[in-house]
Amino acid sequence: MECKYFGECGSCRLYDLSYDEETKLKKERIKELFSGYDIGNFEFFSSRDEYYRNRAEFRVWHERDRIYYGMHKLVGKGILKIESCPKVDENIYAIMPKLKEYIEANSELRNRLYSIEFLSSREALLLTLIYHRPIRNEWVNEARKLEEKFGIFVIGRSKKIKEVVSQDFVIDALHVEGMEYRYKILEGSFSQPNTVVNEKMLSWVCSHIQNPKDLLELYCGHGNFTMPLSRKFRKVLATEISKSSIKSANYNCEINGVKNIEFLRMSVEELTSAMKKEREFNRLKEIDLDSFDFSHVLTDPPRAGIDAKSLEFIMQFENIIYISCNPETLKRDLDILSREFKIVDFALFDQFVHTNHIESGIILRKI
Numbered sequence: 001m002e003c004k005y006f007g008e009c010g011s012c013r014l015y016d017l018s019y020d021e022e023t024k025l026k027k028e029r030i031k032e033l034f035s036g037y038d039i040g041n042f043e044f045f046s047s048r049d050e051y052y053r054n055r056a057e058f059r060v061w062h063e064r065d066r067i068y069y070g071m072h073k074l075v076g077k078g079i080l081k082i083e084s085c086p087k088v089d090e091n092i093y094a095i096m097p098k099l100k101e102y103i104e105a106n107s108e109l110r111n112r113l114y115s116i117e118f119l120s121s122r123e124a125l126l127l128t129l130i131y132h133r134p135i136r137n138e139w140v141n142e143a144r145k146l147e148e149k150f151g152i153f154v155i156g157r158s159k160k161i162k163e164v165v166s167q168d169f170v171i172d173a174l175h176v177e178g179m180e181y182r183y184k185i186l187e188g189s190f191s192q193p194n195t196v197v198n199e200k201m202l203s204w205v206c207s208h209i210q211n212p213k214d215l216l217e218l219y220c221g222h223g224n225f226t227m228p229l230s231r232k233f234r235k236v237l238a239t240e241i242s243k244s245s246i247k248s249a250n251y252n253c254e255i256n257g258v259k260n261i262e263f264l265r266m267s268v269e270e271l272t273s274a275m276k277k278e279r280e281f282n283r284l285k286e287i288d289l290d291s292f293d294f295s296h297v298l299t300d301p302p303r304a305g306i307d308a309k310s311l312e313f314i315m316q317f318e319n320i321i322y323i324s325c326n327p328e329t330l331k332r333d334l335d336i337l338s339r340e341f342k343i344v345d346f347a348l349f350d351q352f353v354h355t356n357h358i359e360s361g362i363i364l365r366k367i
């Protein structure tokens with residue numbers, strides 16, 4: 001990728017290497033970090049090195065009646081004015097200059113606009129405009145015209161207010177093992193930032209399921225893994241702490257005609273307590289936990305990794321699939337898991353090109 005802001009813009013920290021050199025560096029880092037283990041079959045799933053991000057957030061820099069997109073500087077404090085960003089996907093890339101021009105010429109949309117967020121899918125684009133002032137009816141009228149002009153969806157946010165002009169989500173279509181899965185992706189909820197690499201990740205997981213019975217999924221979000229994996233298992237129990245993600249997950253079951261998943265709005269820590277019969281929860285009244293026969297657990301925790309008690313709990317099952325966005329906490333948890341499990345497969349998914357972030361997946365089988 002060529003970018004005239006390399007070395008100045010804080011968004012890309014790996015900018016002076018070719019993509020081949022960058023992938024080599026990431027593989028070496030992981031192999032060194034996990035050198036104490038037999039890491040089984042190792043695979044690397046590459047990304048496009050430009051136009052790969054389906055979400056992006058820019059600060060808005062004002063100079064009299066003019067506005068500019070801004071990013072944090074790589075070194076020191078302050079905002080760097082930018083015109084474009086070649087790592088955002090084609091939808092976002094194409095609209096950025098036209099949108100800036102439109103907002104600049106419209107004082108209702110421009111006035112005290114603090115930042116702009118984009119959420120793009122293969123079918124739609126959602127824009128969130130964040131203000132340092134209240135949102136008035138005039139704003140809604142102008143935002144509606146903006147929606148019509150560009151064929152997009154617009155949300156306005158200001159302190160504690162979320163003004164949804166038409167809708168606050170996009171629908172995306174992902175392709176996994178020859179099937180298409182449709183997803184509702186809600187503004188403000190977690191979603192994978194690199195669509196093509198996400199598809200590779202889903203396909204990799206699906207292709208490594210052996211001897212399936214039931215699946216226990218922890219940190220399921222809106223059902224990113226759950227939809228394609230549901231085809232492999234008899235029944236799935238999936239849990240997630242975010243209410244809005246669970247709502248999307250249930251919606252995603254409907255639009256994909258999936259009927260064998262029970263989604264729970266519950267923290268992993270709570271579910272562990274419930275399954276260990278330490279606590280009872282009203283939310284579990286309709287679900288017979290004893291009816292599941294889990295052969296596999298999939299866990300995809302946030303950067304902090306999985307809590308110690310839940311980690312110990314899942315070690316009773318035969319197969320664990322651990323997806324991680326933080327190699328350090330993955331290593332910490334693997335130090336415990338490896339007492340009873342061996343790594344069968346290890347993969348890197350290059351979701352975050354030009355940054356030091358690494359997404360990994362490991363398939364573990366009971367020794």
Ligand SMILES: C[S@@+](CC[C@H](N)C(=O)[O-])C[C@H]1O[C@@H](n2cnc3c(N)ncnc32)[C@H](O)[C@@H]1O
Nearest residue numbers: 190219220221224240241242267268300301302
């Ligand atoms: C890395 S994301 C993965 C989401 C999903 N697997 C996906 O691929 O889109 C982690 C998810 O865990 C959820 N989460 C964070 N802490 C949690 C907890 N203690 N219990 C359950 N879910 C949690 C977050 O809301 C987020 O959706």
